[in-house]
Amino acid sequence: MDRHPKRILVTGGAGFLGSHLCERLLADGHDVLCVDNYFTGTKGNIVPLLGHPRFELLRHDVTFPLYVEVDEIYNLACPASPIHYQHDPVQTTKTSVHGAINMLGLAKRLRAKIFQASTSEVYGDPAVHPQTEAYWGHVNPIGPRSCYDEGKRCAETLFFDYHRQHRLRVKVARIFNTYGPRMHPDDGRVVSNFIVQALKNEPITIYGDGRQTRAFCYVDDMIEAFVRLMDTPDDVTGPVNLGNPHEFAIGDLAQKVVTLCGSRSTIIHLPLPVDDPRQRRPDISLAGQILNWHPTVDLDAGLERTIGYFDALFGTP
Numbered sequence: 001m002d003r004h005p006k007r008i009l010v011t012g013g014a015g016f017l018g019s020h021l022c023e024r025l026l027a028d029g030h031d032v033l034c035v036d037n038y039f040t041g042t043k044g045n046i047v048p049l050l051g052h053p054r055f056e057l058l059r060h061d062v063t064f065p066l067y068v069e070v071d072e073i074y075n076l077a078c079p080a081s082p083i084h085y086q087h088d089p090v091q092t093t094k095t096s097v098h099g100a101i102n103m104l105g106l107a108k109r110l111r112a113k114i115f116q117a118s119t120s121e122v123y124g125d126p127a128v129h130p131q132t133e134a135y136w137g138h139v140n141p142i143g144p145r146s147c148y149d150e151g152k153r154c155a156e157t158l159f160f161d162y163h164r165q166h167r168l169r170v171k172v173a174r175i176f177n178t179y180g181p182r183m184h185p186d187d188g189r190v191v192s193n194f195i196v197q198a199l200k201n202e203p204i205t206i207y208g209d210g211r212q213t214r215a216f217c218y219v220d221d222m223i224e225a226f227v228r229l230m231d232t233p234d235d236v237t238g239p240v241n242l243g244n245p246h247e248f249a250i251g252d253l254a255q256k257v258v259t260l261c262g263s264r265s266t267i268i269h270l271p272l273p274v275d276d277p278r279q280r281r282p283d284i285s286l287a288g289q290i291l292n293w294h295p296t297v298d299l300d301a302g303l304e305r306t307i308g309y310f311d312a313l314f315g316t317p
């Protein structure tokens with residue numbers, strides 16, 4: 001691994017994954033510039049970093065150009081939870097597409113290496129299972145999830161066009177469902193929803209029959225993969241799937257969370273959102289080969305740490 005200290009920009013750095021990434025990069029000895037407009041992220045996530053001499057914070061919306069001097073860029077800015085990215089879908093597409101153009105333009109001027117937080121949503125409701133990087137996906141272009149899915153697909157297109165046209169060094173990660181401390185309690189994603197509901201002994205809301213599947217990766221494993229991908233040789237561009245390949249039905253996740261929380265919550269079923277993917281599991285063979293990476297934290301251990309975080313946040317007795 002290249003241990004030379006660098007100046008690194010993290011967009012979306014006050015969010016869930018971004019704040020863990022900033023923390024990791026500081027620990028590795030780098031200077032970190034965190035850029036965020038606080039749409040879904042909070043200053044609370046980065047409070048512990050604010051006094052750090054190598055940490056800088058800038059309130060900025062990536063849909064506007066940014067002029068800074070850095071060696072590397074991690075582009076994470078974008079709401080990730082369906083309720084948040086559907087709240088203002090036009091802004092979501094702008095953030096993905098204009099944000100990518102602005103960050104790629106910055107990388108081009110600086111000749112900086114740039115990482116893109118893409119998503120398993122580029123596969124849509126997949127007809128191929130598990131998903132490999134060779135699969136082109138099954139995405140509805142006009143549905144309520146499209147602002148996010150198609151925005152991220154267009155961002156990938158831009159990354160590869162800048163790579164071909166301007167020889168930019170790009171690293172595209174397709175991130176599968178990731179969870180852990182610092183998810184927003186009202187984030188709306190399934191792991192945080194279930195834990196918050198269980199800790200409050202409120203009904204657990206399963207959308208649909210609960211037989212749809214996801215595979216959940218703990219945040220520390222994901223951040224390790226980000227850093228390894230950024231440090232790969234210049235001919236490694238991705239896209240590369242990053243996630244934990246252990247697949248669970250959402251109904252089973254609900255039971256597990258109730259048990260681990262020792263909760264009295266009951267389970268209720270609500271309508272399945274439109275275009276909700278029926279199954280999802282990453283094939284991570286490529287990540288194994290090029291990053292020598294494999295997740296190490298299993299779901300029970302990761303959930304216990306995440307439950308501990310929310311417990312402390314709410315001061316649950």
Ligand code: NAD
Pocket residue numbers: 011012013014015016017018035036037038039040041042060061062063075076077078079080081095099117118119120174175176177178179
């Ligand atoms: P998050 O919502 O916690 O973080 C996103 C951050 O981006 C927030 O701090 C938000 O305020 C910021 N942001 C949004 N729009 C912005 C804008 N226009 N300008 C500047 N900042 C802006 O979500 P997360 O889970 O940390 O996701 C981070 C990235 O990883 C996102 O790009 C997301 O699409 C991607 N991703 C995450 C997952 C996951 O499971 N966590 C899965 C796939 C992809």
Ligand code: UDP
Pocket residue numbers: 081082177188189190191193194205206207208212214250272273276277
């Ligand atoms: N889900 C659920 N109850 C909730 C939140 C989500 O049953 O309170 C389901 C959702 O319908 C989906 C899965 O859990 O099938 C994962 O949802 P999430 O929003 O976390 O991520 P994504 O759908 O983007 O993978």
